[in-house]
Amino acid sequence: MALLDLTQIAKTYPGARALRGVGFTLEAGEVHALLGENGAGKSTLIKIMTGVEHADPGGVLKVAGEVVTEPTPRQMQQRGIAAVYQAPTLFNELSVMENLCMGEDGPLVSWRARRKRAAERLARIGAVLDLDQPVRGLRMAEKQLIEIARALGRQARVLILDEPTAALAQHEADQLLALVEKLRAGGTGILYISHRLEEVLRIADRFTILRDGAFIGTLARREVDRARLIQLMAGRDLAELFPKAAVNLGAVVLETRRLGCAASGVREVSLTVRRGEILGVAGLVGSGRTELARTLFGLTPATSGEILVDGKAVRIASVADALAHRLAYVPEDRKAHGVIEDLPVAENISLPSLQRLGGSWLNEPKEAALARDFFTRLGVKAPSLYAPTRTLSGGNQQKVALARWLATDPRVLILDEPTQGIDVGAKAEIHRLMGELVTQGFALILISSELPELLGLADRIAVMRGGTLVAILPTAEATRERVLQLAMEDTAP
Secondary structure, three states: OOEEEEEEEEEEEEOEEEEEEEEEOOOOOOEEEEOOOOOOOOOHHHHHHHHOOOOOOEEEEEEEEEOOOOHHHHHHHHHOOOEOOOHHHHHOOHHHHHHHOOOOOOOOOOOOHHHHHHHHHHHHHHOOOOOOOOOOHHHHHHHHHHHHHHHHHOOEEEEEEEEEOOOHHHHHHHHHHHHHHHHHHHHOEEEEOOOHHHHHHOOOOOOEEEEOOEEEEEEEEOOOOOHHHHHHHOOOHHHHHHOOOOOOOOOOOEEEEEEEEEOOEEEEEEEEEOOOOEEEEOOOOOOHHHHHHHHHHHOOOOOOOEEEEEEEEEEOOOOOHHHHOEEEEEEOOOOHHOOOOEEHHHHHHHHHHHHHHHHOOOOOHHHHHHHHHHHHHHOOOOOOOOOOOOOHHHHHHHHHHHHHHOOOOEEEEEEEEEOOOOOHHHHHHHHHHHHHHHHHOOEEEEEEOHHHHHHHHOOOOEEEEEEEEEEEEHHHHOHHHHHHHHHHOOOOO
């Protein structure tokens, strides 16, 4: 008997149909991947399974063989359904123990019983945490463990993991996946949602794919590979996801010679980037990729070596210096540094260009014209130029972040994880934009943790380790295995 059984699930909101004809089963001891682009209906389906929303009449939701008609969140929790989201739902000012046992005591609290219960829950998943430490001081990976331990401690038989590794470093993600395998072996049914296809191919037994709210199919592991999943999710093949533009490379625009920054650990980096080129930068977390980008952009200025623009040595000691030499940087953390979510789209786009838009007295018509130009050119999907940026999808927020820096008229654009946390369709659009930029003569530095992205788009791949550059490979000579070997070796080649 399946732990979860959904048949012909549909959900209609005023003016929009979020789900239609969705059905699948989740068995005990199974990891079942739920895949689809942003807007495919995954979040709505989770809300239905956890009792936050009710499906339209006609669909059937069964838990352990029993039909559930109008569930509430409390009822579904009592039936053993628990969800762990990308953003933890913990109380930061309370301790690990208090978060693990929240809401389970009567009018009298036994602290000894709480401590015993919390310790048992952490031990069950193999986590070692200080029970008295406030949650606010924990890493994201540790918060995820608390969420999982709390859910299992409440006798959850079905665990829904929504993008659980999106904010984790690779070694932390590996630890979480090892825990998922342990829970599967213990009989827990796990519904796993992630944009990281290599991850789901590694962990999942079956795959259910949604597209535009419709059920596309459920396939076994032996029936799929990465290209097949992309085609099913996006209705496009792998070649469309990595549209490599054919460009005749021009002169060297940016060069570094033995560049170093004592504060960030960057050392002895020598590279060149040419007009029309995409230089990929690979490396493990902590290899110095982002630190190099911040040094080039003047956020942590170089303390040794040289930076040359058009063959002339320049000093980049600030962001203003970088902009003056027509360098731009789209940072890794979109929400913290890429866009200001509460500002309208137009103001986000114009923000770095205020000096050109009137300085102390903003020329609002000029600002609107600038924003509208890039809004249209990048195909930003939003109700208007003045919609709050927080209301946009992740992919469209990334386009706004890109538009912001393109509006400064750069020649060199540094992109740090430009497709992190966005769906397959949005990735394809960002990749298409990158192809357009290099055909226009831009020089791009692409920092990415996704090797297929680097191998599919870059002309050359620079591999970093320990704050320095260990190799630069032409893409024709680069393979996933070779890049990983260079990134992980203890000694330079």
